[in-house]
Each structure stands twice: as structure tokens, then as C-alpha cells.
Amino acid sequence: MTEMVYGSVRDQVGEPVLPRWWRTIDKWTLTCVFALFGIGLLLGLAASPPLAQKNNFGDFFYVQRQAFFGSVALAIMVMVTMMDPAKVRRLGVLGFGGAFIALALLPFFGTDFGKGAVRWYSMGFGSVQPSEFLKPAFVVTAAWLMAASQEIGGPPGRLYSFFIAIVVVMLLALQPDFGQASLVLFAWGVMYFVAGAPMLLLIAIAGVVVAAGMFAYENSEHFARRIDGFLNPDIDPTTQIGYATNAIREGGLFGVGVGEGTVKWSLPDAHTDFIIAVAAEEYGLILVFIIIALYATICVRSLWRLMRERxxxxxxxxxxxxCAFGIQAFINMGVAVRLLPAKGMTLPFVSYGGSSVIASGIALGALLAFTRTRPQGEIGDVLIRRGR
Known part of the structure; x- marks a missing residue:
């Protein structure tokens, strides 16, 4: 529809796929993704041996698994970046259908691995967390519906996307997984805002979210316990938050030294949810600032390129x-420094986790595919032509 209205310019005839891909891809974002994965392996070498020894595995068991899953994730990411937006859209819609069914069946076939929330399918050799794959697929599906609603005679896509978002949030809250639920709702809200939603409607939705949070606090012991722990001015030094904040404090600017950190021996989730505490303790705030800069570069450059997309x-x-990628990183690091309540959310490409890193690879592959330079002109060019 867009090309019918605005027209387009054809690709260079006969140009090979790889040279065209390399010419149009955002190389800075691609480099930042590989850098984050490399930092994740480096931190895994420090954080995972204590858990591996506890579970009677080799010292580098989890690092080797992360290297394998990460390699698969990066390969998938590169393949997705080579797809055109129409193929990414079809892949996202199909993926959403499969992930949604898997999420709905979790109460019947899932497991909690003793963590109090049924979020995984146990596969024997590993586990799969459907919500990780649901996020990028949901974003693509909701964007497709919202964009369709802008076409002449199009369906009420914004309303459909809202109902889908509410159903997904309810399924996630039942696990309970309020962190992923808030992330899905945030991504939908950002897209709805960009699509031209009235501010009064967004304020009303925010009020509903606050009311839902109060209801969850009154009726969910899991949710109330995390909120109470966050609001308590005294930090129990024997909790995960206590260990993490102390490690960050001890690390200072330059860290205590490679391999000299102690938090990895105390935190059961040092290699996943609290990997940033290991980075801060052993390498100091210098590495933390580098990690933040990498995430910021990915988000800012992507949004900048998308501003010119028509x-x-x-x-x-x-x-x-x-935005979902950036806010997930913010939440993970915010929990570690006690800016936010505990969410149980991984740091994309850095934390250990097969589902997390592969889903992040799919999401960033789609993002890089969308931000590739396409020979169609930019929205600014169209506006200038219209003003003449």
C-alpha cells in the first residue's frame, strides 16, 4: 500500500545478496551486538564456575553452553537481517501463534524448577521459556495490526492489538511473571503512542495498569513480597539484592580484579539475572558504563534510522x-542497583540462558532488517514533495 501511494526505487539489478546486505545493514548496531555477546562470555567465565561446581559439572560447562546457544542466536540473527520486512512480518505472525499456544499450555505442561513461577517447558536436556519468544513476535504482530488500521478500509487493528496485549499480559501474570507482562504492555504502549494514540487514552490505560498493580499486590503473595522488599529501607545482606548491591559497592571504579570477586559464590543467579553485579565487582564501573553505552547505541541508532522510515x-x-530491548536491559540493571523491584529478567546477550539469547537474536535480527537502508526514499523527502 505504501509503495502504491508514494512509489519506490528498485534495488540495483544483479547485485549479489551479501554485498547488498553489508551495504545496507547498520554496522554500528551489528558491532554492538557482537560486543555484548563477547562481554557476556567474558563475564560467564567469572560467574558460572561456582554453580557448575555445585551441580557437579565442569568449571566451564555453562560458558560452553552459552557459547553454543549464542552462536546459534547470532547465526539466526544474521539470517533474519537478510529478510525483507514482508518476510519478517510473516515470520513474526506465525511465531506469535506458536508462542501464544505454548504460553497458554504452560499451566498444564510447564514447570517452575522450584522458583515459584511456571515459566518453562522441561525438555530433558534443557528448558524453553515461551515468553522470551513471544515478545518479539508480539511486537511484530501488533505493529502489523496497527499499520493495517491506517489503510483505507482497513480493520480496527489498534483495538485488536489491544485485546491481544491484554490476553498476553493476563497469561503472563498467571504464571506469575509480572516483569515480562510489564515489558509486553510497555512495548504495546510505545507502538500505540507512535501510531497516534490520544494522550487521554494513554493516561486512562496507565490508570488501569496502576489499578491492576494494586489488585495484584493485594492478591498475589509473590508480587507483594517483591514490592515490600523493594520498599523496605533496610536491605537484608543475605538476600540476592543485598549481595548484588554490596558487590557493586565493593567494585568501585576499576573493580577488585579479574577472578577476585566473591559475589558469584553467594548469588545463585549470578550468571543470569545479576550478571551486572559480577561485572561491577570484578571490572568496576568502567565495564558497566561500556555495557550501558552499547545498549544505548543500539537503541538510539535504531530509533534514529526508523525516524526516516516511511x-x-x-x-x-x-x-x-x-524500546523493548532497551527497557529490558534497563530493568535488569535497575534491579541490581535497587532502583526497581526484583523482576527475574535477563540482560540481553550478556546473561546466561538459551531461550533468552536466541530470542534476543531473533528480535535484533528483525530490528536490523527493519533499519536496513532501502532504496525507497525517506519520509522527509515525501513531506518535502508534498509541500511543493
Whole structure:
């Protein structure tokens, strides 16, 4: 529809796929992703041996698994970046259908691995967390519906996307997984805002979210315990938050030295949810600032390139993916320094986890595919032509 209205310019005829891909891809974002994965392996070498020894595995068991899953994730990411937006959209919609069914069946076939929340399918050799794959697929599906609603005679896509978001949030809250639920709702809200939602409607939705949070606090012991722990001015030094904040404090600017940190021996989730505490203790705030800069570069550059994109679906989907990626990193690091209540959320490409890193690879692959330079002109060019 967009090309019918605005027209487009054809690709260079006969140009090979790889040279065209390399010419159009955002190389800075791609480099930042590989850098984050490399930092994740480096931190895994420090954080995972204590858990491996506890479980009677080799010292580098979890690092080797992360290297394998990460290599698969990066390969998938590169393959997705080579797809055109229409193929990414079809992949996202199909993936959403499969992930949604898997999420709905979790109460019957899932397991909690003793963590109090049924979020995983045990596969014997490993586990799969459907919510990780649901996030990028949901963003693409919601963007497709919102973009379709802008076409003449199009369906009420914004309303459909809202109902889908509410159902997904309810399924996640039942696990309970309020962190992923808030992330899905945040991504939908950002896309709805970009699509031109009225501010009064967004304020009303925010009020509903606050009311839902109060209801969850009154009726969910899991949710109330985390909120109470966050609001308590005294930090119990024997809790995960206590260990993490102390490790960050001890690390200072330059860290205590490679391999000299102690938090990895105390934190059961040092290699996943609290990997940033290991980075801060052993390498100091210098490495933490580098990690933050890498995430910021990915998000800012992606949003900057999307601002010049004239296809509504690409703008919406890319914005949702970039913001969801950035806010997940912010939440993970915010929990570690006690800016936010504990959420149980991984640090993309850095934390250990097969589902997390592969899903992040899919999400960033789609984002890089959307931000590739396409020979269609930019939205600014269209506006200038219209003003003449």
C-alpha cells in the first residue's frame, strides 16, 4: 500500500545478496551486538564456575553452553537481517501463534524448577521459556495490526492489538511473571503512542495498569513480597539484592580484579539475572558504563534510522523492538542497583540462558532488517514533495 501511494526505487539489478546486505545493514548496531555477546562470555567465565561446581559439572560447562546457544542466536540473527520486512512480518505472525499456544499450555505442561513461577517447558536436556519468544513476535504482530488500521478500509487493528496485549499480559501474570507482562504492555504502549494514540487514552490505560498493580499486590503473595522488599529501607545482606548491591559497592571504579570477586559464590543467579553485579565487582564501573553505552547505541541508532522510515509497519515494529530491548536491559540493571523491584529478567546477550539469547537474536535480527537502508526514499523527502 505504501509503495502504491508514494512509489519506490528498485534495488540495483544483479547485485549479489551479501554485498547488498553489508551495504545496507547498520554496522554500528551489528558491532554492538557482537560486543555484548563477547562481554557476556567474558563475564560467564567469572560467574558460572561456582554453580557448575555445585551441580557437579565442569568449571566451564555453562560458558560452553552459552557459547553454543549464542552462536546459534547470532547465526539466526544474521539470517533474519537478510529478510525483507514482508518476510519478517510473516515470520513474526506465525511465531506469535506458536508462542501464544505454548504460553497458554504452560499451566498444564510447564514447570517452575522450584522458583515459584511456571515459566518453562522441561525438555530433558534443557528448558524453553515461551515468553522470551513471544515478545518479539508480539511486537511484530501488533505493529502489523496497527499499520493495517491506517489503510483505507482497513480493520480496527489498534483495538485488536489491544485485546491481544491484554490476553498476553493476563497469561503472563498467571504464571506469575509480572516483569515480562510489564515489558509486553510497555512495548504495546510505545507502538500505540507512535501510531497516534490520544494522550487521554494513554493516561486512562496507565490508570488501569496502576489499578491492576494494586489488585495484584493485594492478591498475589509473590508480587507483594517483591514490592515490600523493594520498599523496605533496610536491605537484608543475605538476600540476592543485598549481595548484588554490596558487590557493586565493593567494585568501585576499576573493580577488585579479574577472578577476585566473591559475589558469584553467594548469588545463585549470578550468571543470569545479576550478571551486572559480577561485572561491577570484578571490572568496576568502567565495564558497566561500556555495557550501558552499547545498549544505548543500539537503541538510539535504531530509533534514529526508523525516524526516516516511511513505511508505518516498519516504523512501529522497529520502535517496539528497540524500546523493548532497551527497557529490558534497563530493568535488569535497575534491579541490581535497587532502583526497581526484583523482576527475574535477563540482560540481553550478556546473561546466561538459551531461550533468552536466541530470542534476543531473533528480535535484533528483525530490528536490523527493519533499519536496513532501502532504496525507497525517506519520509522527509515525501513531506518535502508534498509541500511543493
Amino acid at each position: 513505511d508505518p509497519f516498519i516504523r512501529l515494529a522497529g520502535t517496539g523492538l528497540a
